[in-house]
């Protein structure tokens with residue numbers, strides 16, 4: 001489906017913070033932003049080390065005067081230009097998200113910020129307040145919600161096609177931390193994930209529990225209202241947590257379970273959900289993302305294919321190629337950028353926006369995840385069920 005929004009007769013001007021050489025997610029953001037030609041990357045601060053930042057910016061094709069040494073210089077330099085950046089994408093370690101978002105909000109820039117939103121709930125709530133005040137577009141990149149077949153699952157739940165949501169399960173089972181990582185106690189810039197100051201109070205909840213939390217909310221259309229969690233390290237000698245086993249309650253009272261770990265020997269990426277309704281159950285696995293498994297109480301099971309028959313408009317507008325041509329992580333990430341572009345362009349033109357474009361995760365979603373993280377840690381400590389609703 002068309003995702004190119006040409007109404008302005010030009011691309012939106014994007015600045016990027018983070019994503020220097022060797023970063024995991026930087027290249028993904030830049031590719032996703034450019035996939036549909038809605039954005040032009042005009043400025044960047046790619047590293048926290050000024051000379052490396054300038055060098056890295058030039059290496060991705062930025063002009064020398066817009067490959068900045070620091071984000072402060074970029075905000076000031078771009079504000080002084082008639083053709084300055086109008087959207088900023090933040091893909092730095094977690095502890096810098098809040099400060100950069102606040103700077104961007106002072107300049108009323110639209111924002112794409114990676115997850116987790118912040119490292120604590122108080123900062124997240126402050127961002128909610130500031131985003132509402134500024135009236136800008138804010139996308140917190142919980143990118144798994146943008147896979148076409150995840151959007152299909154959400155549409156089926158929303159349209160009543162599975163009956164009442166009775167239970168849900170999400171697992172995110174990775175293996176890259178199954179053994180103690182060299183230097184993980186030393187915390188060098190390249191392994192900041194193991195530093196509580198940089199990643200937040202929980203590595204496992206910030207890295208992947210955050211995605212699992214958003215995904216179950218997105219698909220069911222319900223909030224997670226309470227948790228009983230075990231959060232701990234399973235690898236001997238590890239200081240950071242690498243495991244979360246979480247019972248949760250959804251806002252309709254339905255129970256759920258979540259298993260998240262990065263310490264499962266031999267596991268690959270392992271993101272999966274099952275949502276069970278009173279008449280029908282849905283199952284999706286990110287390593288086979290173009291299919292949604294549908295099981296019925298009183299009819300044969302089926303598999304819905306991305307690009308195939310019987311899909312909702314929400315799924316169709318998120319897909320790009322025909323049936324059988326695999327679409328994956330980068331394409332789904334690009335759906336978020338396309339949604340953001342559609343909303344920004346509609347705002348510029350004073351036109352109504354397709355409600356489906358507003359399905360991207362926003363600042364409120366980010367704050368709810370921070371509340372969930374804090375509630376899980378409190379529950380793990382107190383061994384009690386903890387409320388995690390956020391109005």
Ligand SMILES: NC(=O)c1ccc[n+]([C@@H]2O[C@H](COP(=O)([O-])OP(=O)(O)OC[C@H]3O[C@@H](n4cnc5c(N)ncnc54)[C@H](O)[C@@H]3O)[C@@H](O)[C@H]2O)c1
Pocket residue numbers: 017018019020021022023024025026045046047048049071091092093094096114115116141142143189190206207
């Ligand atoms: N949505 C996803 O699927 C996903 C996947 C991975 C990471 N992430 C998130 O993306 C963020 C970055 O994670 P990563 O794994 O890519 O980290 P990384 O360490 O691989 O890369 C971080 C990059 O940011 C640069 N950087 C660090 N501090 C900076 C600063 N102050 N100003 C400018 N540049 C700075 C570093 O030089 C590096 O190039 C994290 O918040 C993480 O949670 C999201």
